[in-house]
Amino acid sequence: MVGLETSDDAAVYKLNNNQALINTVDFFPPMVDDPYLFGQIAAANALSDIYAMGGKPLLALNLVCYPSCLPREILSEILRGGAEKVLEAEAIIAGGHTVEDDEPKYGLAVTGIVHPDKVTANSHAGAGDLLVLTKPLGTGIINTAVKGDLAGEDVINRATETMRILNKDAAEVMINTGARACTDITGFGLLGHTAEMAEASNVSVEIWAKEIPLLPGTMDLAAMGMIPAGAYNNRQYLQEKVNFKGQIKSELELALFDPQTSGGLLIAIPQDKADRLMQELAGAGVEGAAIIGRVLRQGNYLIDVML
Amino acid sequence: MWKEVDCRGLNCPQPVINTKKALESIPAGKVTTIVDNSVARNNVTLFAQNAGYRVEEKEEKGCFYLTITKDEAGGKQTVEKHHPRQREQQKAAGPVYLISSNCFGQGSPDLGAVLMKSLMLTLTESDPFPEALIFLNSGVYLVSQGSEVLPYIKSLAEKGTTVLACGTCLEYYRLKDKLAVGKISNMYEINNKLTGPGKVISIS
Numbered sequence: 001m002v003g004l005e006t007s008d009d010a011a012v013y014k015l016n017n018n019q020a021l022i023n024t025v026d027f028f029p030p031m032v033d034d035p036y037l038f039g040q041i042a043a044a045n046a047l048s049d050i051y052a053m054g055g056k057p058l059l060a061l062n063l064v065c066y067p068s069c070l071p072r073e074i075l076s077e078i079l080r081g082g083a084e085k086v087l088e089a090e091a092i093i094a095g096g097h098t099v100e101d102d103e104p105k106y107g108l109a110v111t112g113i114v115h116p117d118k119v120t121a122n123s124h125a126g127a128g129d130l131l132v133l134t135k136p137l138g139t140g141i142i143n144t145a146v147k148g149d150l151a152g153e154d155v156i157n158r159a160t161e162t163m164r165i166l167n168k169d170a171a172e173v174m175i176n177t178g179a180r181a182c183t184d185i186t187g188f189g190l191l192g193h194t195a196e197m198a199e200a201s202n203v204s205v206e207i208w209a210k211e212i213p214l215l216p217g218t219m220d221l222a223a224m225g226m227i228p229a230g231a232y233n234n235r236q237y238l239q240e241k242v243n244f245k246g247q248i249k250s251e252l253e254l255a256l257f258d259p260q261t262s263g264g265l266l267i268a269i270p271q272d273k274a275d276r277l278m279q280e281l282a283g284a285g286v287e288g289a290a291i292i293g294r295v296l297r298q299g300n301y302l303i304d305v306m307l
Numbered sequence: 308m309w310k311e312v313d314c315r316g317l318n319c320p321q322p323v324i325n326t327k328k329a330l331e332s333i334p335a336g337k338v339t340t341i342v343d344n345s346v347a348r349n350n351v352t353l354f355a356q357n358a359g360y361r362v363e364e365k366e367e368k369g370c371f372y373l374t375i376t377k378d379e380a381g382g383k384q385t386v387e388k389h390h391p392r393q394r395e396q397q398k399a400a401g402p403v404y405l406i407s408s409n410c411f412g413q414g415s416p417d418l419g420a421v422l423m424k425s426l427m428l429t430l431t432e433s434d435p436f437p438e439a440l441i442f443l444n445s446g447v448y449l450v451s452q453g454s455e456v457l458p459y460i461k462s463l464a465e466k467g468t469t470v471l472a473c474g475t476c477l478e479y480y481r482l483k484d485k486l487a488v489g490k491i492s493n494m495y496e497i498n499n500k501l502t503g504p505g506k507v508i509s510i511s
Contacts, residue, residue, distance in 0.1 A: 148320035225323040225354030229346040247407050247444050247511065250353065 001116060002053070006123045006200035009049040009183055012114065020116040024049035026186075027063045027107020031143045031261055032160055035074045039081020040164040042106045045186065045262035047089050050112035051171035052184040052265055054120035057112040060086050062096025065105035078106050089166055120174065122193075123200035124181035125268035129295040131205065132277060134170040135162055135264025136288045137190055137255055138218030145217075145226040155217035162215060162288075163262040169284040174267050177277040185263030189234045191256045191303055193266060195241055198295075198302040201268075207256070207293040207305045209248055214255060222251035222258075230259035243301040256305065264288075268295055308336030314351075315343045315370060322347040323354045326375065330360070335379040343370045351375075361495060401435035401468075402506040406446040411510060423449065426510065427459035438505045439469040441497050442489070446510075447476045452485040461488050471497060 001020055002012040010024035026046040030038040043060075050057045062082060066075050086093050091110070142159040145151040151159075167184060174182060181201060183193045190212070198205045234257040244253060269277050274291060281289045296304075312329045314322035322342050329338045342348050348364075348371040355362045355375045365372040410419025411426055427449075430437055440460065442450050449456050450472050464470045470489030477483045477491060501507050 144320050148324045150320070150324070223353065223357040224327075225350035225352075225357075226320050227346070227350050227353065229319060229344075232346050232349060245445070251357070 001119060002121050006121065007196040008122050008200065009052040010112075012053060012119055012121075014116045018115060020114050020119065022050050022053050022055045022112040022114055023110070024112075025063070025107065025109040027065075027105050028261070029103050029105050031146070035077035036081040037160055037164060039078040039083075039106060040085050041160070041262050042078075043082040043085035043108055044164050044166050046108035046110055047085065047091070048167045048184045048186070048262060048265075050110055051167040052120070052182050053112070053114055054118050054171065054175055054182065055112035055114035057086075057089050057091035057110050059111045060091055060093050060108045062093060063105075063107045063109060064096060064098040065101035065103070066098060067102055067104065068100055070104065075104075078104070082106065082108065085164070085166065089168055118175065120179055120182035120267075121200070122181055122183040122197040125197055125201035125203055125205075125295045126180060126270075127203055127295055127297045128271055129180060129268040130271050130274040130291050131194075131207070131293040131295065132267045132269060132274065132281075132289055133185070133190070133213065133264050133292045134167065134267070134281065134286055134289045135165070135185070136213035136215045137185070137258055137260060137263070138215035139163055139261045139263065140189070140228045140231060140258040141218050141222050141226050141255060142215060143261065144228045145221040145224070148226060150224065150226060151217060151221065155215070155221075158217075159215050165262075167265050170265050170281060170286045170289070173277065173280045173284050173286065174265065174269070177269065177280055178273050179267045179269040179277065181268040183266050185260045185266055187230060187259045189231060189257040189259050190266070191238055191242055191305070192234045194293075195238055195302045197266065197268065201295070202298055204296045204299040204301060205293055205303050206296055207303055209252060209256065209305055209307050211290055211292045212256070213288045213290045218255055219251055222255050227251075227254050228259060231257040234259065238303075241302040242305060243303070244305045246307040248305065248307055253305075308333040310336070310338045312338060312340045314347060315341055317342075317347070319346055319350055323350050326351050327354065330358075330375065330377055333377065335377050338375045338377070340373045340375065341370055342373065345371075348373065356494070401433070401438045402508050403439045403441065403500050403503070404430070404437050404508050404510060405441045405443065405501060406449065406510045407443040408511045409445045409448040420455070424456055427456040431459050431462050436463060436466050437468050439471060439500050440489070441471045441473075441492070441500060442476075443473045443497070444476050445480070447472050447480060447482055450486060450488050451477075451482040452487045454487070457487055464488055469500075471500070473497065
């Protein structure tokens with residue numbers, strides 16, 4: 001049902017009229033010092049693709065790269081963090097695979113399930129929909145600053161908390177309130193994943209830069225040049241597809257391209273249902289969600305960014 | 308003091324950290340950071356400019372040499388010392404217009420274009436005529452080929468108004484070879500105009 005051509009979050013395979021399988025895989029090296037938290041973040045990030053498709057995770061397999069020179073206890077902590085997240089997602093870990101490697105990496109291959117008529121593919125956005133982002137941006141910039149020892153403890157803690165939050169509650173609310181299309185914000189940054197959604201849905205999108213929630217510290221650290229290479233790559237790749245209107249500070253512009261770890265969901269929802277979505281997100285304890293733009297008919301650019 | 312910080316082979320954020328440390332270690336002077344990739348170049352420049360330092364860039368054999376000037380009072384001071392001389396030069400000057408959009412005002416872009424045209428026409432008849440017109444961001448469309456207001460801006464330039472177009476912006480909108488009036492400028496020069504003695508009027 002969903003494959004490579006729309007750059008969606010996961011593959012979806014229809015089994016029968018009532019069930020479709022969702023498959024996805026993601027793993028990466030640590031961005032936090034604490035192995036338990038790293039496990040939690042990596043698992044939340046991998047599970048997120050299932051939620052972005054409107055599905056429920058069933059089964060997960062661990063993917064581990066680990067150097068033989070590091071103590072086994074650290075690996076146990078990573079796996080414990082991952083296992084607890086999978087449990088929180090009401091799925092089970094059914095095994096996994098480990099490879100020896102110089103740098104540790106961890107993630108999951110996840111299988112989920114969805115009703116074939118209720119897939120929130122990134123290709124379902126329609127003109128007139130509003131766009132809701134469920135987590136603040138800035139994790140790439142903050143992680144870069146962490147490497148340079150320039151991020152304060154509060155900033156790091158807040159970013160870590162955000163990254164380990166599952167998109168489970170946000171996804172449940174989205175399904176119940178009738179969202180059409182969804183994707184999760186990860187390596188291509190907000191504008192990269194928005195562009196994929198616009199392209200797959202044959203629409204254009206208007207993003208309201210002022211409305212975009214940012215993690216505390218993001219703008220200050222961006223102004224200090226803590227921009228990861230990925231943000232510049234994303235900007236380069238989208239150069240001709242994104243039109244910036246008005247004077248947007250270059251650090252804000254770069255934050256919109258900032259690659260996210262375990263980012264939030266970007267949900268396209270018909271305008272008349274958006275208020276209910278926002279209320280129910282708040283009710284479900286999803287903090288920091290915001291309406292950040294709207295879907296337009298296909299125009300000259302995939303994305304117009306206004307101040 | 309002049310320090311060299313060789314960041315070739317280093318990935319972000321290390322070049323920024325090393326540059327920052329070098330700047331903090333000297334009371335005043337210059338730091339030249341050498342980087343070999345554009346991410347490091349962009350980040351070091353972003354850092355230095357936001358910290359209020361002046362940055363000059365030279366590219367050689369695939370490496371970028373970024374020379375950052377720190378004055379005695381630290382950052383944010385580099386422009387100050389140019390004031391007195393400028394003040395003498397520009398006694399009876401008209402206002403400086405900073406035009407950072409190709410539309411005048413928020414709202415309908417069509418209306419914005421009409422208003423911009425009307426403003427430019429008005430400026431050609433104003434007395435004293437503007438000391439400078441600075442075109443920034445989408446404002447650079449106004450000084451590029453195909454702009455409706457070119458005749459007005461050209462007539463002002465003939466009267467002696469300095470017309471500056473932001474080079475970064477021209478590059479961004481790919482208009483560098485379409486500039487039809489005025490000169491390509493940089494943020495340093497633009498900032499000097501803005502902090503000069505003339506009244507600055509911002510049009511966006």
